[in-house]
Amino acid sequence: QQPPLTRLLRGLEAELGVLLMQRLPRGVRPTDAGRALLDEARIVLARAEGIADVVQRVARGEQGRLAVGFTSSAAHHPFVSTVLREFRETLPDVDIVLDEAGTGELVDALLHERLDAAFVRSAVQGTAGLLADTVLEEPMVVALPRGHAFATGSEAPLSLRRLAGEPFVLYRRPAGPGLYDAILAACMAAGFSPHVKQEAPRLPGTLSLVAAGLGVSIVPASMRRMNTEGVAYRALKDCPGLCAPLHLAMRRAMPSPALTRFRELVRQKAALQKR
Template sequence: MIELRHLRYFIAVAEERHVTRAALRLGIQQPPLSQQIRALEAAVGVTLLVRMPRGVELTEAGRAFLAEARAVLVQLDHAVDTAQRTARGEQGQLAVGFTGSAAFHPLIPAVVRAFREQSPHVDLLLEESRTGDLIVALQKEQLDLAFIRVPVGDTTGLVIEPLLNEPMLLALPAGHPLLAGGKRKRIALADLAEETFILYRRPTGPGLYDAIITACRAAGFSPHIGQEAPRMVSTLSFVAAGLGVSVVPESMRRLDTEGVAYLSLADMPGPVAPLLLAWRAASVSGAMQNLIAHVREMAGTRR
């Protein structure tokens, strides 16, 4: 059986053209080195070196074997370097998911930008989906990490780490009577008891849906729900169309949707939209550790 040491010994002898000098270079005795070269030739089945009075010369087969032996060691060094870089999180691939509402929070693009600058050789695959689908994708190892609002479904084996609680605000059609005068900046939920609400569909975002319903009931009324939108962006489109008002995470204001105005909620405490990071507890690569560290630092939740 040919071992890596055989290749290293052979390369040293071939480069030195002398067994004794090669032995000194390798830090071993000359007789064992000669034995290893003979064992290599026996394993290959051909003569690689011709013994001369003042050294050795490569045969034609030996010259061909030398080139391939060097290539094998270069490839081995590359494999070792690749494994070490991957373990340190300096290269590889990460699949990261996020919900539609979480995508607009400034933390996520900031984290992605900082991570790409620090780890340019790690490929980031980004996917937007519903919270339930993201949880399933994590369980099936189709995603490595996911930014979610409130966990739903089976979260067995997942780490779900709170990052922050984002305030929510009122989105209403431009020209709505509550905006009369243009000076109003805040409003109490109780003042919306007669309004028609547009909410993000509960199966899609149960956490946000339930937070809004709970806050309205705490304010003394059950909201009249006129529409349930399949996506958070659709919610704002329905508001712009004048179909009702909605309560959305503060970061949705960044969309600057035409025909939609925003008011802060005066209720204390008001409804919040939590932002969480989820990943499989049993599968944390070097690149994942680095990304998680970025998220924690930028969210101010260092562990």
């Protein structure tokens, strides 16, 4: 009766249609085809041994892919860049894909699973299938053309109602409905309806229009980091509730392990910032 190994080798030769072992008067030796099979088998076995480690790392959120979006105003807040950098340094085997777009586009990308999470200024709790963690809130400031009467001579906060006669430059509501509505509501509470003379598709474009002297705007305080030439900023007062929130939006469905790790990091960094 043939030994089991001999039967296995003959079965492989029959299946593959090639001679794997050359029979000698004393023993055997592998043919070229046999050596090729041996090399490939070693590669397969090595990969098989690593499968468990890969699966476990993905399950722990240490490996995989994470697609994160953000609005143009959120992109300029240092919190966003800080948390993305720390996540990349902590979990270098997670591939991070970034995308900048308007709130409506980001919400659509979340719903259609093109993004895993997005930093937005508008709450999305009313959107079926989505949820949002409020990360932080920052004050709003007025952006003025350099040389404007309100831009010189004082560093004191400016009362919002003093802007009643000014032309306003805002970014289009579909691109940032949360901040747009908050600005209009604050102006109405201050006793006037703002005259929106110009709208821009993105917040950086809004600042360019302000620099060109087309009007004033109200923007998140972090936008001062753009250092747009020709724009001056003043803090605001007499406008309770006027702030720029930052939310992390995601789908309600079971998140991936990598997204869970990212969400935990965002919460930790936000808690430290609020202390």
